[in-house]
Amino acid sequence: MSTPLNHRPHSLNDSPFTFCPGCSHGIIVQLVTSVIDEMGIGGDTVCVGCVGCGGYLPWFMNTDTICSLHGRAPANATGIKRIQPDKVVFTYQGDGDLASIGTAEIVHAAHRGEKITTIFVNNTTYGMTGGQMAPTTLVGQKTTTSPYGRDAAHCGKPIRVCEMLSAIDGAAFLERVAVDSPANVRKAKKAIRRAFECQLQGKGFALVEVLAACPTNWGMTPVEAVGRIRSEMIPYYPLGNFRDFE
Template identity: 65%
Template sequence: MAEKVFGRPASLVDVPTHYCPGCHHGIIHRLVAEVIDELGVQDSAIGVAPVGCSVLAYDYFNIDMFEAAHGRAPAVATGIKRVHPEAPVFTYQGDGDLAAIGAAEIVHAAARGEKITTIFVNNAIYGMTGGQMAPTSLVGQVTQTSPYGRKAETAGIPIRVSEMLATLDGAAYIERVAVNNPANMAKAKAAIKKAFKMQLEGKGFTMVEVLSTCPTNWGLSAIDAVKWMEANMMPYYPLGVFKTPEEVAK
């Protein structure tokens, strides 16, 4: 009998997803599920998904899941973690959710050092609701609500969430990764695993920002969307670690 070398993680349900072709949510779901499996916490892990493209995440993760109102996942996760302090608790949020209506929740969860992990998917646009400009949309980026491109003088400068949260003492670990190629997927998984482990060690708030594509709302093919992300998003949102426990201790 041939040895099995690859398969679906136990923490993912064996069903098709609703995500558009070329969307990176499926990849990110898998990485999170693999980490949950490898840490042996499937029976205790609790996820929170709010409004956005990942609103149906409870259909895909084979763990306990909660649904939060738009932007409120960090607040819900805070309550869950305080009731179940030994459970690995994570939020799974998009940029329209986390950086706009949920900005206060994520900032104060990080400031308080809540022992939760946030998986922050940044595709620089509102995906589920039709492609409107998000707080992370780039200057000049064309969206449904910025048909002539985002203008800094009226819409402001795109928010670099990882850099912002890294200034808060309660944040223990902040890293930005991407899933545009296999090498970066491996690095993204390592970052997610590190974030979960630090949460379980009681270090404080941890977040992994994952740069992602939105081919449908960007109006590009899946391949061209990856190229656009590499050429436009990655220079403005550089990959790397922005906060570590060593810095917290200083």
């Protein structure tokens, strides 16, 4: 029985979201908290926030929650999970946090097969600091620190996190989804649920990469931004499952 998206999940508190209009974080947070509600695990869940726009999440959660330092959410989550192995621990991280400053932490959490769930929001930019280039910024994409467009010869091509982590044995579940259409939102929710089930079954590390829109920093209307997920992001970041468990 699925919760309608217009219902406010119990795992959220009453604080209104502070995300920009058209930002995908609102949808993704709804999906994550709906899954937590549906699985009935809210009372045993610890949410680990990040630094960046995703770092607002702890303020909205009606579960136990902690802010982590920039990039260190998987290390915080490791400490929590190792002390409280029967709790459900998840991190919620953006692309600057996870794929740039926190690369070591995410790789090693996956490598250890840490029994945590990571929701990785990829919107190809640093949102909170004002639209700078991220490791996931597409080639040619203009940002405030790549004003002439990302030059692969100068700063490399965008990191594909799911592909990178699929080289690691400890990663038990890896899937890339997008929130650009109702059909894809439903797929995203399924993947998020599977990523929590992975943890509950003790299979190992689970990560869902969500391709997301940042209309404010992309300089687009919300509708245009959703279109860009489809036209530019998905061709470079193919959707699908990269690792699953029995």
